[in-house]
Amino acid sequence: MDRTDLAVRRDREESPGLCPERSIAQSSERNLDWSLARNPVRPGSAGGAAGLPDAGGTRRASAQARRLREETVTRLLPWLFPVLLFLVWQAGSSLGRINARVLPSPVDVFASVFRLSASGELWDNLRISCFRAGCGFVIGGGLGLLLGFATATSRFLETLLDSSLQMFRTIPHLALTPLVIIWFGIGEQAKIFLIVCGVMFPIYLNTFHGIRSVDPRLIDMGRVYGLRRRELWRQIILPGALSSILVGVRFSLGVMWMTLIVAEAIAASSGIGYMASNAREMMQTDVMVLSILLYALLGKLADVTARHLERRWLAWRPEFLKAVA
């Protein structure tokens, strides 16, 4: 293989007619704007080079404008469908096609936002819901992470715990709700307990998987380069497992809201879920719709946060590098 390559190289060296020209053409391409280089301008012919930069400048400006336009479109496009939906919805309500008792108009829903936030009801419920979600997520996520680390690093702990954890994982945690009410009543513990159950397993599974799939050759390399156990963890194993852990985090954020809604609807005297189930009994459809929209908003917020963390912590991944470039 080497020999053929060398032979090819020698061939090129022996035909000086072709090579220098090509290299000049290439370097001129690099120096001038691409739009200029397309025209066969001879290097050294000052006339052609002097005449064109103006045209190149305009073209560059128009290319810039086009890029800006494209950027604006990509930024606005995701909003198109929600906005359209709202317009159709409002139009349907205004024209009387949609019965307000079945589905209130967007304007009515916004009115309920003002009504509820003026009385403070909205903010109190929002605050308590977020508090429950946060507590459950931190405790459940922490437990999942810890268990994942433990079983991924120790064969003994894996044998001891993994099969039991896999069994618990298959239980739909919402099925525990009636039992949990009996155990904890309808206090905060019941909701937080349910969220912990829901959040723990996605994070546990992905942490375990992430650590186990760290390339053992990188660990060998780290050892050769003098990393001790702690440093191996900090510099190789954790960063290697991070993308998988973040997948678990995103998944469990979804589970977190879902669990909270169900738990609050069944067993609570405050929170957005309570607000929604209370509204159902009072036939306040506007508040019911508002609660649903709030769930969508909170879920989206959690997802955006998780994505932001991914972009920040996994900036080295080729897909994010491409996005930056």
Add this chain to the structure above:
Amino acid sequence: MPLSGATDREAGATRGRGDTPAGVAVCIAGLEKAYAGRKVLDALNFSMRPGEFAAVVGRSGCGKSTLLRHLVGLELPDAGAVYVDGQRRDSLHADTRMMFQEDRLLPWKSVLRNVALGLDGERGMWAARSALEAVGLADRADDWPAVLSGGQKQRVSLARALAHAPRFLLLDEPMGALDALTRLEMQRLIERLWLERKFTTLLVTHDVGEAITLADRIILLECGRIAEDLTVDLPRPRRRGAAAFGRLEAEVLEWIMSVHGGFI
């Protein structure tokens, strides 16, 4: 000390000029290793002078990589021992560094932080920077490894080894995955750095030409034993076109083929 204004190259060679020699003396005595009953290293004996550049040549599965893993301390032998400067070596050691066939860069660290792996603080960063400079990639220090070409990645991994100022450098087919031209560049780079710094070097390779270009000595490994041990006595830099080079290459290939003759 490193901030006193010494240039990179001087700093890299400091060891060579001090009282301790740049390279270590290595002695491999009766090294044996078996996996699942199959002997991979079979009572292997040889020694290397300080600063010597030896190449181990042989077909895949003849125990080359296993030998390196024992020398670097990633594995312990079933019998026999490795002595470095007269001391028995049975664990990883700061004076021995290894370059792998794959670059094994950490994708989540910048090029500079990859090179500084295992080094501490300001001095470590400084050593990493000068090692990157030595392989000609100082301007890529802040890039992610993912944007480098295969040859550049391998140069970064060479810099990572150099930053530790090793006295014993093990090269496990580091050029095996590179294209022919990049490989020639890499060979020249390794030769130049070795001539400057004179660390004891053991190169494992499939490529007989590469072994002759770089090594003082070629060891032909066959079924975990040394089949031949030949001194390469050609002036440097060695060029593949030279007649003596070609004769030697033919000779070594002849050995390999004669050892394996039965299969063909």
